[in-house]
Amino acid sequence: MSSHSNAQRNVVSELEILSSITRSLGQFGAPADDGSGGSESVRPLGEIWIGDDTAVLAPGLGDMECEVLFASDALVNKVHFDLSFCRPGDVGFKAVMVNASDMAAMGGRPYRMVVAVGGGNEEIIDGLYAGIGEAASLCGCPVVGGDLTQSETLFVSIAMVGTVPRGQAVKRSGAKVGDFIYVTGPLGGSALGLRHLRLAANRSKSEGGKPEVVVSGVVNQIDEGEISRYLRPEARLAQGEIASSLGASAMIDVSDGLSLDLYRLAAASGVSADLDRVPLFSGATIEDALGGGEDYELLVTATEGAALKLEAAFAERAMNLFRIGTCVEARSDSGPQVSIRGEPVEVSGWQHNFR
Numbered sequence: 424m425s426s427h428s429n430a431q432r433n434v435v436s437e438l439e440i441l442s443s444i445t446r447s448l449g450q451f452g453a454p455a456d457d458g459s460g461g462s463e464s465v466r467p468l469g470e471i472w473i474g475d476d477t478a479v480l481a482p483g484l485g486d487m488e489c490e491v492l493f494a495s496d497a498l499v500n501k502v503h504f505d506l507s508f509c510r511p512g513d514v515g516f517k518a519v520m521v522n523a524s525d526m527a528a529m530g531g532r533p534y535r536m537v538v539a540v541g542g543g544n545e546e547i548i549d550g551l552y553a554g555i556g557e558a559a560s561l562c563g564c565p566v567v568g569g570d571l572t573q574s575e576t577l578f579v580s581i582a583m584v585g586t587v588p589r590g591q592a593v594k595r596s597g598a599k600v601g602d603f604i605y606v607t608g609p610l611g612g613s614a615l616g617l618r619h620l621r622l623a624a625n626r627s628k629s630e631g632g633k634p635e636v637v638v639s640g641v642v643n644q645i646d647e648g649e650i651s652r653y654l655r656p657e658a659r660l661a662q663g664e665i666a667s668s669l670g671a672s673a674m675i676d677v678s679d680g681l682s683l684d685l686y687r688l689a690a691a692s693g694v695s696a697d698l699d700r701v702p703l704f705s706g707a708t709i710e711d712a713l714g715g716g717e718d719y720e721l722l723v724t725a726t727e728g729a730a731l732k733l734e735a736a737f738a739e740r741a742m743n744l745f746r747i748g749t750c751v752e753a754r755s756d757s758g759p760q761v762s763i764r765g766e767p768v769e770v771s772g773w774q775h776n777f778r
Contacts, residue, residue, distance in 0.1 A: 465565060478567035480535060490592060492585035494525040500577040508624040511550025513654040514579060519558035522583040523658035524719045528676040530667025531587035532660060533564035538581050541574030551579060562660065591667045598673040598692035598724040604748040605723040605733065607662045610681055611707025614715025616653035649704065656719040663721055665736050670729035675722050680714040680772025682761050685722055689759040698748035698763045714771035724750060
């Protein structure tokens with residue numbers, strides 16, 4: 424893991440910070456030669472992780488029975504999160520899960536990742552990496568390197584490598600007219616949780632409240648589930664693997680809102696999507712579900728034959744799987760669209776605006 428510094432401005436040395444990061448990551452970020460490569464480390468023999476100019480990965484990644492997936496995503500303070508109501512550990516956890524969710528949407532499994540962090544003091548960086556370590560453990564995806572740099576704005580950027588059985592990667596573009604549309608859980612919970620956190624942060628701003636106080640205060644007043652849906656989403660990795668293995672025709676994760684992400688899938692497939700229901704998280708609105716984003720559930724399409732297998736497999740494992748609509752023919756005059764019971768829906772959701 425490399426780092427950039429200004430020695431005159433450092434209060435805590437880079438080596439101390441990097442040592443602290445390694446401790447935070449535990450067995451899911453053990454350096455090659457720190458003496459922890461025994462039973463407490465998950466690092467395979469021959470791999471080199473944090474501590475050299477690059478990581479060295481075992482040749483199993485190139486197994487002829489699998490294909491390699493590669494994803495990257497960044498979270499930036501005041502764009503993707505706000506430290507006035509987000510704890511650093513939650514930010515680190517979410518940064519990993521955002522990438523893992525992309526793996527899930529392809530039917531894959533995370534393998535290794537590198538993490539770049541800019542900005543923040545020692546306390547914030549320690550918190551970030553504690554959350555990253557937690558998520559790495561849940562996903563079975565060790566941190567093998569990265570970068571640490573000074574920055575006026577705090578950010579976390581992760582590049583993740585994953586694997587998927589050869590020929591089973593599920594693209595957005597495979598849906599056909601007549602395919603059923605499914606989602607792996609209720610929607611809108613993240614937008615609802617964010618709304619509550621923002622209100623609580625505004626109330627406590629004049630009192631100098633810390634993020635830990637804001638979050639715990641909100642949790643004491645409302646269902647913790649919706650807060651977790653925003654702060655600590657969990658990638659639907661098992662669901663993605665099942666859907667891929669049973670012949671899902673297309674998938675995408677709901678990161679930017681149901682209407683926008685479903686439109687992206689429909690447009691890539693050359694179809695339209697007509698919904699007959701939208702499962703809502705308790706307390707969420709239809710607007711939260713359609714345009715709120717960050718639910719990180721999976722949208723899955725399947726032919727009638729594959730749909731029966733999917734429904735049976737998910738039911739057997741007590742996993743959510745809601746049939747919400749059907750892929751229909753796109754109109755020649757308007758192209759792909761999203762509708763609810765035949766009524767067109769305005770496509771809304773999170774999109775970056777560049778100037």
